[in-house]
Amino acid sequence: MSTTEPRITVGVDGSAGSTAAVVWAANLASRRHLELKIVHGLQVAGLYYGGGMTGIGAATLFEAVQADGERAIADARALAASIDKDLVIVTELPNDPPVPMLIDESRHARLLVVGRTGTGGFADMLVGGTAASVVAHAHCPVAVVRGRQKSTVVPETGPVVAGVDGSPNSEQAIAIAFEEASLRGVPLVAVHAWNDVTYDDTRGTARILTQPESLEEDEQRLLTERLAGWQEKYPDVEISRKLVRDRPRHVLLEASETAQLVVVGCHGRGGFTGMVLGSTSQALVQHAQCPVLVVRPDRK
Numbered sequence: 001m002s003t004t005e006p007r008i009t010v011g012v013d014g015s016a017g018s019t020a021a022v023v024w025a026a027n028l029a030s031r032r033h034l035e036l037k038i039v040h041g042l043q044v045a046g047l048y049y050g051g052g053m054t055g056i057g058a059a060t061l062f063e064a065v066q067a068d069g070e071r072a073i074a075d076a077r078a079l080a081a082s083i084d085k086d087l088v089i090v091t092e093l094p095n096d097p098p099v100p101m102l103i104d105e106s107r108h109a110r111l112l113v114v115g116r117t118g119t120g121g122f123a124d125m126l127v128g129g130t131a132a133s134v135v136a137h138a139h140c141p142v143a144v145v146r147g148r149q150k151s152t153v154v155p156e157t158g159p160v161v162a163g164v165d166g167s168p169n170s171e172q173a174i175a176i177a178f179e180e181a182s183l184r185g186v187p188l189v190a191v192h193a194w195n196d197v198t199y200d201d202t203r204g205t206a207r208i209l210t211q212p213e214s215l216e217e218d219e220q221r222l223l224t225e226r227l228a229g230w231q232e233k234y235p236d237v238e239i240s241r242k243l244v245r246d247r248p249r250h251v252l253l254e255a256s257e258t259a260q261l262v263v264v265g266c267h268g269r270g271g272f273t274g275m276v277l278g279s280t281s282q283a284l285v286q287h288a289q290c291p292v293l294v295v296r297p298d299r300k
Contacts, residue, residue, distance in 0.1 A: 017115030169265030194219035
């Protein structure tokens with residue numbers, strides 16, 4: 001069972017993407033009056049096993065890797081402190097592979113934050129499957145900090161966008177999206193794309209044909225029901241509803257172009273039971289033009 005601490009944890013590696021993640025995480029921790037934990041995984045096991053190095057050569061390389069890690073941690077700490085001098089900051093430099101280390105850290109954090117690119121550490125691999133692994137297996141929500149047009153310039157204006165479907169995980173995403181919109185003092189756009197009916201099988205892509213006229217009223221009702229009560233809880237949040245006949249990832253990727261944050265569940269009703277990360281959240285993690293916060297189902 002995970003024990004959530006009142007902290008935000010951010011993984012760093014000294015890259016520009018990592019720097020953007022630290023700034024984003026520090027600002028959020030400051031606004032929420034939470035502790036910020038900065039971590040960096042050294043991942044040095046390969047220097048000794050299968051890396052072709054032993055003795056003095058391996059020891060020298062280990063010292064260089066450790067020095068780089070210490071520098072990344074120190075730079076990140078100084079940057080976070082410059083954002084809020086009263087921010088409580090703790091750091092850790094474990095000798096562990098980054099992905100398992102981050103997943104373990106997520107057991108004790110309220111939110112785990114990572115950058116979108118890197119310089120050879122875990123963040124560099126986020127373009128591929130590592131981001132999906134962290135997001136899919138974390139024990140808390142995960143924010144992947146992305147910028148406009150594949151840059152590290154993270155947007156600070158625009159609404160919070162929430163992806164809404166009929167899953168329980170979507171309920172958690174809606175709750176966090178309202179909280180974030182209220183915290184930031186910006187509108188919330190609730191997006192529901194209601195024809196998520198395309199799937200891939202061994203013979204290629206197949207499409208289930210439906211009657212859109214008969215479904216639209218049901219989908220409108222679903223969206224209304226999912227948002228019921230939240231407006232009363234957050235009267236300061238201006239909300240707009242967007243019901244679109246399209247695939248969710250298309251609509252949410254487009255919405256990310258003008259949003260400052262997109263919040264989604266890890267997977268929705270269109271996913272297979274065995275898939276730990278749905279196609280919509282995976283597409284956003286890799287291609288969105290603003291930070292993406294992926295909400296994991298509660299783990300007991």
